[in-house]
């Protein structure tokens with residue numbers, strides 16, 4: 001019988017976070033390898049702590065590998081800059097813990113397998129999108145040693161919450177909330193006992209973010225947004241601290257007020273695994289003096305909504321195509337496919353922010369020039385793409401392409417779930433109307449009524465000016 005027993009480890013990590021991906025016997029290698037991919041951080045990283053505890057147990061050093069590929073689907077200069085800024089700091093943080101960090105260029109699975117040839121065990125972290133799962137499967141199938149996968153980028157492990165794609169937040173919520181006490185716990189840091197000094201393993205130097213396109217063959221058409229967002233765990237921590245100290249008190253009041261900046265702006269850092277969602281949840285739960293309705297509202301977004309997206313991508317094979325829509329939504333959109341659309345814009349026109357709608361143009365500018373957008377405007381932005389495209393399938397593709405091209409947090413489970421929501425996924429039927437059928441509608445009058453939309457337009461114009469003068 002293949003042995004797939006999860007080893008009891010010293011790190012106190014919940015067993016549900018750990019999976020054994022193959023049934024190889026431990027080989028007598030020179031080190032334990034942590035192939036870092038999703039959880040790109042040196043703290044509150046369960047996969048890293050598990051790897052340290054395994055290395056200590058078998059009295060070997062630990063090597064952490066990050067393989068950078070220039071073939072990552074839809075990634076461009078903006079994304080690579082943010083990611084490599086983060087890795088630069090992660091490498092330093094690991095060094096402070098006496099852990100050897102190696103950066104290599106190449107296909108992640110192949111590179112992990114190469115370095116895995118002389119490893120006793122391989123540990124990887126968990127990713128939910130198709131390519132991330134394919135890489136892990138390839139490593140598990142082809143490695144000569146055991147491969148363990150440790151889930152650190154969801155508060156509650158995806159398969160512990162549910163075994164199927166959940167219908168909506170209301171069906172996931174009760175399942176996930178009852179598990180929070182068990183999973184919102186600090187990840188204990190373990191001291192590495194055998195440093196890797198002297199191991200003859202080398203990698204490449206981390207390129208200066210300015211020179212990234214000289215090192216990697218990547219799409220340079222989308223510029224970095226360093227004036228607004230710098231990558232890295234310490235950036236995430238100080239931004240979150242500032243949010244907790246000054247802005248979270250207005251979180252519920254301003255959740256649909258895009259002229260304000262009263263959300264955490266953690267999504268780019270969460271996307272690249274530069275900050276742990278468990279840390280954020282723990283911090284909000286343990287901060288004294290926070291109103292419980294604010295804690296609940298933040299946990300709702302950070303855990304219920306975010307992990308609904310994880311559940312969606314994990315259990316829906318075609319999560320990135322129009323076919324992922326629920327039947328009722330696909331049917332109603334189909335019934336209205338011949339409704340008159342006026343105006344109709346192409347993707348190129350939309351991308352130029354040249355529609356008749358100044359609010360929408362501001363949203364598109366915010367996305368292009370800052371790499372971010374307030375959730376309320378993301379909803380409006382997507383709904384208008386559905387309204388102004390020649391058919392719903394084109395709208396879906398346009399929204400997903402632009403989302404993933406410009407947002408720092410694009411290409412995330414949240415990207416696919418967010419775009420699918422525009423078209424009815426995780427939502428319910430509303431009053432029937434042209435073009436949208438029974439799918440939820442939004443309009444400019446609603447923005448004018450509910451928020452200071454002109455304040456938002458002004459805010460984006462100022463940020464565009466900053467970006468232009470960079």
Ligand SMILES: Cc1cc2nc3c(=O)[nH]c(=O)nc-3n(C[C@H](O)[C@H](O)[C@H](O)COP(=O)(O)OP(=O)(O)OC[C@H]3O[C@@H](n4cnc5c(N)ncnc54)[C@H](O)[C@@H]3O)c2cc1C
Nearest residue numbers: 263264265266267301302305306375382409410414415418
């Ligand atoms: C059309 C559309 C596209 C979207 N595309 C993306 C995307 O590409 N990447 C992305 O990370 N999010 C996306 N979202 C979800 C959401 O808008 C962002 O996560 C949120 O605006 C990020 O801001 P914040 O970090 O300040 O959030 P906060 O309000 O501070 O919330 C904390 C964290 O909770 C999670 N969260 C917040 N709101 C949502 C939500 N509605 N759904 C799921 N998770 C949420 C995020 O991880 C966020 O960082 C999209 C939503 C829509 C409607």
